[in-house]
Amino acid sequence: xxxxxxxxxxxxxxxxxxxxxxxxxxxxxxxxxxxxxxxxxxxxxxxxxxxxxxxxxxxxxxxxxxxxxxxxxxxxxxxxxxxxxxxxxxxxxxxxxxxxxxxxxxxxxxxxxxxx
Amino acid sequence: xxxxxxxxxxxxxxxxxxxxxxxxxxxxxxxxxxxxxxxxxxxxxxxxxxxxxxxxxxxxxxxxxxxxxxxxxxxxxxxxxxxxxxxxxxxxxxxxxxxxxxxxxxxxxxxxxxxxxxxxxxxxxxxxxxxxxxxxxxxxxxxxxxxxxxxxxxxxxxxxxx
Numbered sequence: 001x002x003x004x005x006x007x008x009x010x011x012x013x014x015x016x017x018x019x020x021x022x023x024x025x026x027x028x029x030x031x032x033x034x035x036x037x038x039x040x041x042x043x044x045x046x047x048x049x050x051x052x053x054x055x056x057x058x059x060x061x062x063x064x065x066x067x068x069x070x071x072x073x074x075x076x077x078x079x080x081x082x083x084x085x086x087x088x089x090x091x092x093x094x095x096x097x098x099x100x101x102x103x104x105x106x107x108x109x110x111x112x113x114x115x116x
Numbered sequence: 117x118x119x120x121x122x123x124x125x126x127x128x129x130x131x132x133x134x135x136x137x138x139x140x141x142x143x144x145x146x147x148x149x150x151x152x153x154x155x156x157x158x159x160x161x162x163x164x165x166x167x168x169x170x171x172x173x174x175x176x177x178x179x180x181x182x183x184x185x186x187x188x189x190x191x192x193x194x195x196x197x198x199x200x201x202x203x204x205x206x207x208x209x210x211x212x213x214x215x216x217x218x219x220x221x222x223x224x225x226x227x228x229x230x231x232x233x234x235x236x237x238x239x240x241x242x243x244x245x246x247x248x249x250x251x252x253x254x255x256x257x258x259x260x261x262x263x264x265x266x267x268x269x270x271x272x273x274x275x276x277x278x
Contacts, residue, residue, distance in 0.1 A: 074182035082177065083187050090188070093259035097252055105259055106266060 117142055117221065120167040123194045126245045134238050141227040147171070147214035153197060156211045160200035162222040166191050169218025173197075173210045185211055199246045201225050 096104040117139040121127055127135060144167075147153065153164060153171060170192055174185035188210070191197050197220060200208050206225070232239030 074179035074184055078179075079184050079186065086186060086188050089260055089263065090256060093256055093263065096259045097255040100255065105262060 117144065120221065121165065123167070124165045124196070125194055126165055126196045126242060128245070129241055130238065134235060134241075137231060137235060138223070138238060141231060142221040142223055145220050145222055147218040147220065149214055149216050151214050153212040153214065153220060154208045156208055158208045160198060160206045160208045161225050162198055163201040163225070163228060164197040164220040164222045166193050166195050166197055167219050167221055168193055169214060169216045171197060171212050171218055171220065172215050173212055175210050185213065187213075187215075190215070196245070196249055198222075199249050202228065202243065202246055203250065 093105070095107075118132075118135050121135055121139050121142070127138060130138070142165075145153075145164075147169070154160070154162075156175060170190055172187040173189040173191060174187050176183050177186050178184075191212070197212055198208065200206060201223075202225065228242070232242070
């Protein structure tokens, strides 16, 4: 009876000890798996973004340095547009020249020139 | 030539005698459409009065490799051209180009200065008129520049506008 009791105790200690030894190893393995999974996800995201930027976009980006300017023809139409703008602005400032004031300087909106 | 000069704003107030003395040193020049009276940067040695046609004052603008003159002011008969001939550094700050068959009367600076010394009233009148022209030019371009700057400032501070 006593022998059996001792044997059971001994067995319990052995099994408990084994569990205690295996548990850290198990936790370490799980941590390692999680770390590798995270690295795989990060690598996948980088590859995806690289692939996206390599593909020409349908819509023009806001980075002007990546988009070459569209060359404009300095033709008679553009010249006439420029001259109309200048003359219109001069007509507006004529009032300022005669009667200088902040109001006469900025009162009328005028036409803003835009290249098309 | 005296009759042609009589309509000029530059000589408003001059007596007939003074007009004759001024006309004596004037040289008439005819211009074809597109012909330049002077170019921006040229040595300004002639003061001119437009007596017929139209001369446009221009400045160059470039886009790419193309340079074109932009007309900024039309000088009609009776108006003065090339006041830089009497204002240092005696360099034209704009170009002047005839837009139709035109005629101008030019006065060389040495002849004008000599006349001014002999007839102070002529010098006083012309220089007074020129100072008015310079004032108008300065005020005009100052206002144009201020308006453009204001426009850029407003455009730059509007949300969603680059």
